[in-house]
Amino acid sequence: MIGKRGGIARFFCVWSIIFVIFLIVTILIGSGYVVNFAEKQQKSISETLQSIQDNTKQQKYNHLTKFITSKHNFSDDFQESPLLITDNQVLFDQNIADNIELVYTNCNINTFNCEQVPRNYQLPLQEQFNLKNFQTIVKTKNQENKDILILIPKLSDDALLNILIFSTIPNDLQISQEINGEFYNVFKTVLKKKSPAITSKTEMIKLYLDGFFFQQIKESVLFYTEIGLKLGSLNSALEVAEEEYKYLPNNVNQKVEEYQQTIDFYYQKAQQALQKSKQQSKQEQSQNIQSLFGYGQDNTLVDKSLSKLFSKSDISKAFIELGLELGKLRQSTQENALNQAYQNRNAVESETSKLLRLKILQIHIAKILISSCEDETNRQSCLLNTLNCKSGDDVNNCVLNFIVKINSPSLCEHSRFIDQDQCYLEFSKIDSSFCARIRDDYLKSQCESGALVNGE
Amino acid sequence: MANKKLADWIKNEELQGYSDEELEKTLLKRGYAKEEVEKAILYLRQKFHLKALLHIPIYLIIIFFVSLLFLGWAFGEFVNSIILSAILIISVLIMDFFDKKNMDLISWTFLIVLDILFLFVSPLFFIVAIASFILAIGLFFKEKRQVNLYLINMSLLISLFITAMIIFLVYLGIVYGIIPLLPTTSLTYLLLIFLPIIYAIPPLIYFLNKLCLSKLKIN
Structure with a gap:
């Protein structure tokens, strides 16, 4: 009956031809997909790197602008217009050049002195100055409250790298130089990083089969995370130092001793917290690997077998390694920053520099302690124990008292256990400017009017 | 529509060992139209x-x-x-x-x-x-x-x-x-x-x- 016609030999012959066609079509579609994926991948990595490099350069130009405005006592409130250079034209916001008396040009990037040129209204700005040599136009007010323009010069990467970070802390302090040195290293790493070269289509397929692109994703994610973590840590250190410098006490020595005692008391606890967190993250990573691609969650035979199959693939390997290395990177960055700061605590330097250094270390320790119990089942008792409060105490008060004792308002936003408004309210007793950070409008107005100064 | 009585008759004859071709010839001799016989056999196959x-x-x-x-x-x-x-x-x-x-x-x-x-x-x-x-x-x-x-x-x-x-x-x-x-x-x-x-x-x-x-x- 059925199957009699043709026979098995004919069936195999026809099916073999169909199978070969199916294979050829699959290979062609697969190759197209691989080339498309590889091109998108390389483009994405290049664009991300370009965007980060542009952003880094822009930060440096901003610091240069701040140095120039600060040097000449210009208003901090300035308006900027980038210069877009096409083949024959220079495009910028034309309104910025209106009602200007003086133009500050040819600024020296070391002394921040500039040449003052009166604005010649007989000529358009782009004809009076060769704007192709400049990066940005900044409009601000001078000491006589008159509008002036600053032409920020276009600089090479090396020249940009040498511009220091604008800060309220004097640059001659050792701690300031160290922070600037570290910023320099991070920015240099970013600016010197090269985009991957676009390869030929045949090479793309070969590289794809070798798992190159998944390794490339892993490496670029690790690179950006490392840069982000380092910059975050440096910005945080700078912020803490600036805050401390703003309220510099008369008796610096006494404050230094006080900080040293707190650091000696809490350093070991911070080390323990980091070790504990390291162990916990190791356990979590091994649990999360199974569910990395969404398989292995239902625990059926199909899920388990797919998990087994994918675990042998380069995609799985790259992403498992990425997960593990990201965890390690976070841990090691925190640990290295803590250990390095602790080892340098006795550096020979001025009292002010030492005070700022110890404050940075103290805040670093405090942040580790406050966030140390996030992954614990019993967070509250863990936190009470870590911050040396009595068991049974109110955890919110414990954290709040710890922050007040450390005396750093920036920590108010670092713990989920405390009410941020209440925290800033505590600091507004020392400095009423903290009232501005309170979110609740009623509480803010009460704080600003002084009604709550005594904690009413 | 197939003639169901004719289909039942073909079915009984087939059980006695007659082939489709023999039965078709017999039915054509008895005056049934070829189309009617084919429809009855088809109906039987689809049942x-x-x-x-x-x-x-x-x-x-x-x-x-x-x-x-x-x-x-x-x-x-x-x-x-x-x-x-x-x-x-x-x-x-x-x-x-x-x-x-x-x-x-x-x-x-x-x-x-x-x-x-x-x-x-x-x-x-x-x-x-x-x-x-x-x-x-x-x-x-x-x-x-x-x-x-x-x-x-x-x-x-x-x-x-x-x-x-x-x-x-x-x-x-x-x-x-x-x-x-x-x-x-x-x-x-x-x-x-x-x-x-x-x-x-x-x-x-x-x-x-x-x-x-x-x-x-x-x-």
């Missing part, structure tokens, strides 16, 4: 009855239910596979009843409803059911409608499920036996190992379907 289905080797029927339940368990749809097994058994009885009562239109409608029912119980098994239905339609017309569509559909369903189980068992063998021995490599290279399995799918279905229908006489 379903339980005894015909039981001509499918019993071991294949058992392996089919084992496959259905095993695949259901492996894909986390064990309860659905039990429900589908029950639905299939009941459907055979219902189809037999419809054909005994000559409710031809209802039996065709029921076949379509049965496939749709798969979709509601398990979308995964619906894919297999719809594949068997499409293949059955193809075979039905290839055989010039001289077969019962429901029987062919059931035969292909059995073939597809058994093939799926065999392929899945080989896949498991590769994943747990061969893959762990290999170094970490591109997913493309890993998938290449499964090419021979993909190649084996249609021949397996072909072979199993032939096995299902080997003893089947649709009279």
Whole structure:
């Protein structure tokens, strides 16, 4: 009956031809997909790197602008217009050049002195100055409250790298130089990083089969995370130092001793917290690997077998390694920053520099302690124990008292256990400017009017 | 419409050992129109009855239910596979009843409803059911409608499920036996190992379907 016609030999012959066609079509579609994926991948990595490099350069130009405005006592409130250079034209916001008396040009990037040129209204700005040599136009007010323009010069990467970070802390302090040195290293790493070269289509397929692109994703994610973590840590250190410098006490020595005692008391606890967190993250990573691609969650035979199959693939390997290395990177960055700061605590330097250094270390320790119990089942008792409060105490008060004792308002936003408004309210007793950070409008107005100064 | 009395007469004569050609000649001599005789024979070929289905080797029927339940368990749809097994058994009885009562239109409608029912119980098994239905339609017309569509559909369903189980068992063998021995490599290279399995799918279905229908006489 059925199957009699043709026979098995004919069936195999026809099916073999169909199978070969199916294979050829699959290979062609697969190759197209691989080339498309590889091109998108390389483009994405290049664009991300370009965007980060542009952003880094822009930060440096901003610091240069701040140095120039600060040097000449210009208003901090300035308006900027980038210069877009096409083949024959220079495009910028034309309104910025209106009602200007003086133009500050040819600024020296070391002394921040500039040449003052009166604005010649007989000529358009782009004809009076060769704007192709400049990066940005900044409009601000001078000491006589008159509008002036600053032409920020276009600089090479090396020249940009040498511009220091604008800060309220004097640059001659050792701690300031160290922070600037570290910023320099991070920015240099970013600016010197090269985009991957676009390869030929045949090479793309070969590289794809070798798992190159998944390794490339892993490496670029690790690179950006490392840069982000380092910059975050440096910005945080700078912020803490600036805050401390703003309220510099008369008796610096006494404050230094006080900080040293707190650091000696809490350093070991911070080390323990980091070790504990390291162990916990190791356990979590091994649990999360199974569910990395969404398989292995239902625990059926199909899920388990797919998990087994994918675990042998380069995609799985790259992403498992990425997960593990990201965890390690976070841990090691925190640990290295803590250990390095602790080892340098006795550096020979001025009292002010030492005070700022110890404050940075103290805040670093405090942040580790406050966030140390996030992954614990019993967070509250863990936190009470870590911050040396009595068991049974109110955890919110414990954290709040710890922050007040450390005396750093920036920590108010670092713990989920405390009410941020209440925290800033505590600091507004020392400095009423903290009232501005309170979110609740009623509480803010009460704080600003002084009604709550005594904690009413 | 086919002459049902004529079809019953042909059926009785066939049971006594006469061939279709002999009976057709006799009927033409008796004055029946050729078209009327052909319609009656076609009607007979398309009729379903339980005894015909039981001509499918019993071991294949058992392996089919084992496959259905095993695949259901492996894909986390064990309860659905039990429900589908029950639905299939009941459907055979219902189809037999419809054909005994000559409710031809209802039996065709029921076949379509049965496939749709798969979709509601398990979308995964619906894919297999719809594949068997499409293949059955193809075979039905290839055989010039001289077969019962429901029987062919059931035969292909059995073939597809058994093939799926065999392929899945080989896949498991590769994943747990061969893959762990290999170094970490591109997913493309890993998938290449499964090419021979993909190649084996249609021949397996072909072979199993032939096995299902080997003893089947649709009279």
